[in-house]
Amino acid sequence: MLTRILGKQPFGLALAVPYVVFLAVVMAYPLAYAVWISFFDYVFAAPGMDIDADFVGLANYQAALTDPRVLQSFGNIAIFLAINVPLTVVLSMILASALNAVTRWTAAFRVAFYVPYVTASVSLIGVWMLLFSQEGLVNTILGPLAPDPSWLVNEHLAMPSIALYVTWKQLGFYILLYLAALQAVPAERYESASTDGAGIIQRFWHVTVPGVRSTTLIVLILSIIIGANLFTEPYLLTNGGGPDGASSSPVLMIYQKGIQQGNPDVASAIGVILVIGVGLLSLLSTRLTKES
Amino acid sequence: MTISRRAVLRTAAGAAGLGVVGGAAACSRPVVADQSAARSSRGPLTVWTSSNEQERAWGEAVAELWNAERPEEQVTLQEVPAGASTEEAVTAAIVAGTTPDLLFAISPAATTDWVRAGGLVDLSAFDGADAFIEGRVGAEVARGYAHEDGRYYQLPWKANPVMIMYNRELFAQAGLDPDDPGMASYDSFLDGAQAIVDSGAARSAIWPAPTAEFFQSWFDYYPVMLASTGGTLLVEDDRATFATDEGIAAGEFWEEIYARGLAPTETSTDNAMAAGTTAMQMAGPWAIASYDGTIDYGIMPVPTADGLSPEEITTFADAKNASMFTSSRHQLSAWEFLQFATAPEQDRILLDLTGQMPMRQDLLALHPEFFRENPAYRAFAEQSARVADVPNVPGSIEIWQRFRDGYVASAVLGKRPVREEFPAVADAIDTLLGA
Numbered sequence: 001m002l003t004r005i006l007g008k009q010p011f012g013l014a015l016a017v018p019y020v021v022f023l024a025v026v027m028a029y030p031l032a033y034a035v036w037i038s039f040f041d042y043v044f045a046a047p048g049m050d051i052d053a054d055f056v057g058l059a060n061y062q063a064a065l066t067d068p069r070v071l072q073s074f075g076n077i078a079i080f081l082a083i084n085v086p087l088t089v090v091l092s093m094i095l096a097s098a099l100n101a102v103t104r105w106t107a108a109f110r111v112a113f114y115v116p117y118v119t120a121s122v123s124l125i126g127v128w129m130l131l132f133s134q135e136g137l138v139n140t141i142l143g144p145l146a147p148d149p150s151w152l153v154n155e156h157l158a159m160p161s162i163a164l165y166v167t168w169k170q171l172g173f174y175i176l177l178y179l180a181a182l183q184a185v186p187a188e189r190y191e192s193a194s195t196d197g198a199g200i201i202q203r204f205w206h207v208t209v210p211g212v213r214s215t216t217l218i219v220l221i222l223s224i225i226i227g228a229n230l231f232t233e234p235y236l237l238t239n240g241g242g243p244d245g246a247s248s249s250p251v252l253m254i255y256q257k258g259i260q261q262g263n264p265d266v267a268s269a270i271g272v273i274l275v276i277g278v279g280l281l282s283l284l285s286t287r288l289t290k291e292s
Numbered sequence: 293m294t295i296s297r298r299a300v301l302r303t304a305a306g307a308a309g310l311g312v313v314g315g316a317a318a319c320s321r322p323v324v325a326d327q328s329a330a331r332s333s334r335g336p337l338t339v340w341t342s343s344n345e346q347e348r349a350w351g352e353a354v355a356e357l358w359n360a361e362r363p364e365e366q367v368t369l370q371e372v373p374a375g376a377s378t379e380e381a382v383t384a385a386i387v388a389g390t391t392p393d394l395l396f397a398i399s400p401a402a403t404t405d406w407v408r409a410g411g412l413v414d415l416s417a418f419d420g421a422d423a424f425i426e427g428r429v430g431a432e433v434a435r436g437y438a439h440e441d442g443r444y445y446q447l448p449w450k451a452n453p454v455m456i457m458y459n460r461e462l463f464a465q466a467g468l469d470p471d472d473p474g475m476a477s478y479d480s481f482l483d484g485a486q487a488i489v490d491s492g493a494a495r496s497a498i499w500p501a502p503t504a505e506f507f508q509s510w511f512d513y514y515p516v517m518l519a520s521t522g523g524t525l526l527v528e529d530d531r532a533t534f535a536t537d538e539g540i541a542a543g544e545f546w547e548e549i550y551a552r553g554l555a556p557t558e559t560s561t562d563n564a565m566a567a568g569t570t571a572m573q574m575a576g577p578w579a580i581a582s583y584d585g586t587i588d589y590g591i592m593p594v595p596t597a598d599g600l601s602p603e604e605i606t607t608f609a610d611a612k613n614a615s616m617f618t619s620s621r622h623q624l625s626a627w628e629f630l631q632f633a634t635a636p637e638q639d640r641i642l643l644d645l646t647g648q649m650p651m652r653q654d655l656l657a658l659h660p661e662f663f664r665e666n667p668a669y670r671a672f673a674e675q676s677a678r679v680a681d682v683p684n685v686p687g688s689i690e691i692w693q694r695f696r697d698g699y700v701a702s703a704v705l706g707k708r709p710v711r712e713e714f715p716a717v718a719d720a721i722d723t724l725l726g727a
Contacts, residue, residue, distance in 0.1 A: 046618055047389040048322020049410035069697070129561050135495075153502075153558040155705075239503035239559055244701045259380050260506065261690040262405045 031275070038268035060269035070270060073241070073248040074277075076159050080249070081227050081281075083163035088223045089216060092171055096178030097208055110179075114172035121169065125236045128165055152238050155246035162233045162247055170226065174219050178212055185211035213289060220285040228278045231255065250274045323389040323619040331417065335622035336366045337629055338392040342378060342612070343371045346581075346646040351396065353641050354633050365625040372397060379689070386411035391617035393626040396633070398446050398613040400437060401507070401682045401689055406615075407445050408686065413616040416443040418627045428634065430653050436681055437613065446613040447630055448651040450642060452576025453675040454515040454608045456498075456595075460588045462571040465493035470590055477599030478545045485554040488571045497554040499570035502704045506693040510682070511574050513699055515608040517542040520596045523606035523680040527691060530725045534695070535718035541597050543710035546703040557704055576610050577647050577672040584668075591671045602674075609679035611651060643669075649676040691721050 006013055038060050040053040064070050099109055116124065131137050132151040139146035147154050151161045189207045198206065209216075231251040234241045240256075241248025250270055258267025324330045341351040348371060355367040370392065375381035379402040385391040386409055406412050415421045421444065426434040429448045439445050460470035466488040468475075475484040485497030500512035514526065521538045533539060549555050555570075564570040566586055573579065574594070583589045593605045614634070616626050632638065636658055639650035643662050647669060649655060655673050656663055663670045682688060698717035702710045 043405075044383060044387045044409055046322070046386050046391075046410040048325065051408075051410070126561075129559075133561055134556065134558055149557060239501070240505050242504050242700070243557070244504070244705055244707060245697065256693065257690075259383065261687070261693060262383070262409075263690065 034268040034271055037265055038272050040265060042265040042268075044262060044264055056265075060265045061273070063266050064269045064273065067266075069245055069248065070250070070253050072245050073250045073253045074273075076241075076245075076247060077228055077230060077249050079159050080163045080166075080230060081224060083160055084167050084227045085220065085223045087163075087167045088170065088174055089219055091167065092174035092219060093178055093209070093212065093216070094204075095171070096175045096182060097204060099175065100179060100182045110175075113175050116169045117172035119169075121232045122236065124169060125165075125233065128237060132161060149243070153243050155243050158238050158243060158247040162230070162237060165237065166227065166230065166233060170223070174223070177215050177219060181212040181215035182208070217286060217289040220289065221282045224281045224285060225278055228274060228281070324621055327413075327618065327623075330621050331413075331623045333622045334365055334625045336364075336368065337394065337620075337622060337625055338368050338370060339629070340370050340372050340392045340395045340397070342397040343374070344646075347397070347648075350638075350642050350645045353645065354638050357638075358629060358632055362625075365622070365629075367629060382406070382411075383409075386617070389619055391619045393620040393622065394614060394616055394630060396449060396612070396614045398449075398615045400446065400611060400613060400684065401692065403437075403446050403613075403615065404439065404684050404686050404688060407439050411617055412445040413618055413620065413623060413626075414443050414445060415447060415616065415627070415630075418624075421627070424631060428652050433651070433679075437611075437684070439684065440686075446615045447634060448611060449614045449634060450612055450646075450648045451651050451676050451679055452578055452610040452612075452648055453672050453679050454511060454574050454576055454594065454610055455672060455675055456572050456592050457565070457575050457579055457583065458572045458590050458592065459494070459565060459568070460590050462488065462493040462568070463590070466491040466571070470588075473590070473592060475592065476595055476601075478541070478548075478595055478597050480599060481595040482545075482548055482552070482554070485549065485572075486552065489552075489554055494569060494571040496556050496564070496570045498549065498572040498574070499555055499560055499564040500574055501559055502550075502555070502557050502700065503559055504693075504696050504700045506689050506696050509692060509696050509699060510608050510610060513542060513546055513703070515574060515594045516545060516596075518607055518680050519594045519600070519605045522604075523678075525680060525683040526695065527683040527685050527721065527725065530685070530722075532691075532695075532718035532721040532725075535715040538597065540711055540714050543699065543703050543714055545595070545597075546699075547706070547710045550704050551706060577649060577669055580647055580668050591668070593675065603678075605675070606678045606680055607675060609651075609676075609681045611679075611681050613651075649673055651676070685725065687724055691724060694721055694724065 037053075039055060039057065041056045041059075042053045043051060045051045095113065099106065099113075102109060129136075129152070133139075134150040134153075136150075139150060147157055151157050185208065189211065190203055193203045193207050229251050230249040234247045234249050234252050235255070238247040241252050251274070254267045254270050254274075257270065258264045339351065339355065341347050348369075351369045355369050359366050372378050372395070373381045373385065375384070378397050379399055382391065382395065382398075382402070383406070386406060391411065403412065415425070425437075425444050425447055428434075434444070434448065437444065437446055437448050458470075458473065463470045463473060463484075466484075468484050468487060473484055475481040488494055488497040501508045517526070517534060517539055518524070520542050521533070521536075524533050524536075524538075526532065526534060534543070546555075550557060560567075560569065563582065565573040566582065580589075593602045594607055596605065614630055616623060616630065620626050634650070636652075639652060640659055640662065642648060642650050643659060647666070649669075649672055652658065655676060656670070663673055682692070685691065695717055698713050701707045702713035
């Protein structure tokens with residue numbers, strides 16, 4: 001009976017329990033609670049305050065999906081992902097392959113790519129603001145070609161600028177993933193390809209790309225999840241998703257509606273929609289990278 | 293080694309259940325169940341101040357005086373926990389039940405929602421509280437800080453009346469008289485601002501934050517609107533008021549400033565006036581310390597459509613008040629500390645250490661020596677007699693955000709004319725208010 005309940009390896013179960021409890025308390029419970037909130041007229045209250053939370057059905061979802069600012073934020077994040085995800089996958093794979101082939105200064109190159117990733121976004125953003133301001137270094141170099149309005153206050157360039165910044169900042173992490181994956185690609189495959197007359201590009205396309213397919217899936221899913229949860233950059237780099245909401249993101253809207261404006265119910269509905277969207281995109285990525 | 297999937301699922305379900313029950317139990321337990329007992333209780337207190345260095349110094353000075361007199365009711369001072377803003381940190385603390393006894397940094401914009409959340413103590417329930425509050429700031433000003441039920445949940449503490457500080461040297465370079473710039477009306481202000489930019493004295497004439505944070509309107513549009521309307525709040529009688537001729541004219545004043553390129557549409561990466569990239573800044577007396585010794589500055593009231601004289605102008609108070617939280621176990625001590633900390637002697641310490649204006653009647657008469665020794669603050673003290681604050685309405689921050697989004701789109705970015713945008717935003721806000 002005890003074996004039926006605890007399984008054949010109860011010690012393994014004991015090892016797994018702390019993490020399962022952690023996930024349940026820190027992830028599962030808040031997620032379930034957020035889903036519950038999204039169906040009620042819910043307000044934050046002090047402990048012990050008896051405030052009725054009426055069931056409102058899909059009203060919070062309706063409020064979220066009919067709010068032009070919320071819809072705009074989802075459109076913005078689609079633009080962000082369309083730029084960030086392909087760039088991340090392509091650049092990190094190419095740079096990792098290049099780094100893997102480098103025999104001198106390897107550590108220095110790896111550190112150079114990794115430093116932006118481990119540096120706090122808040123401090124990097126200050127530098128980017130200086131670089132991309134109206135009279136910043138980038139516009140000074142561009143001279144008459146500088147955009148007007150400038151990058152971060154231009155409604156057509158603000159989100160692409162953020163996407164480029166995030167791609168640059170996160171690249172080091174994904175390069176590390178690919179570097180690890182490249183160690184597992186057998187050298188014989190490259191030798192065979194060379195023997196068959198394959199050049200550098202053909203070896204990359206026919207040996208490296210299939211050889212790191214599983215890592216590409218991880219990079220795709222991680223960059224979609226991290227990208228869809230974009231907050232710090234629009235909050236700081238474009239001062240709250242400006243100009244006129246052109247760089248706002250769903251998570252920024254959740255923050256504004258839930259924390260600033262005291263509407264956790266609508267904020268939760270936005271969060272649930274975002275989770276479903278990210279889940280679907282991740283599923284699509286899995287399908288697209290599935291080996292036939 | 294394999295683990296039965298069913299066993300894992302069972303464990304996860306159990307843990308999740310525990311989480312739900314535990315969380316629900318934690319959420320339902322009040323920090324102080326017996327509020328009436330707490331109301332008559334004395335004991336040690338925890339007091340939060342903002343993280344501002346000068347305000348922290350004021351808190352330490354006042355706590356030291358109090359602690360010397362009341363060894364059984366010691367005050368422990370803490371800064372508001374780090375967060376994007378005091379309002380967000382306090383909202384989180386109310387929900388978590390971790391608020392202190394008192395906070396001296398309450399933004400009036402957030403209090404209505406905090407009262408509804410059950411986070412603030414009704415100060416009017418203490419003997420003589422209404423008389424104390426109204427005696428401090430005058431009945432009319434005090435009513436502006438009363439909750440919709442007519443009771444006080446905040447004690448007006450200090451104000452930073454918004455005025456225009458300007459760089460006298462840059463004004464002189466632009467051919468303006470630094471002693472009397474003559475920029476009291478919208479037209480004369482625009483002419484003066486144009487002269488500053490045309491002369492090359494500064495890259496911009498004035499540089500308010502052009503961004504969409506909900507509170508930024510308090511430091512550009514709202515003071516101008518208050519000045520031109522004699523103190524009409526953004527919302528009165530559950531209706532938006534800015535779509536009137538005066539409100540739209542104030543918006544068009546800023547629209548013209550941005551359209552002419554007299555103010556940048558991007559955020560300054562440093563203190564623009566200290567760096568000399570702008571000639572004017574809208575600020576309260578807190579800014580004096582940052583310009584003292586570096587800039588030869590002047591102070592003038594915000595402009596109005598017809599150029600009203602300074603003594604007729606109302607501006608934004610930018611008040612920060614004091615409130616007591618329902619998590620306080622010793623509310624009688626807390627109420628007595630509130631009175632102690634806002635006595636004339638402690639207000640003088642506030643003036644000395646922060647330069648911010650205590651909210652009280654006859655401030656100039658009460659502390660004449662301070663304003664004699666620090667004449668730069670006199671203009672702000674005179675202005676502090678004619679201030680208005682944000683409206684005390686539910687969902688205040690959501691309303692300000694709606695307004696700000698419309699303002700930035702129209703006045704700052706010029707995507708739509710202010711004359712068309714303001715009525716549309718006013719309708720949206722009326723809908724929020726249920727009008």
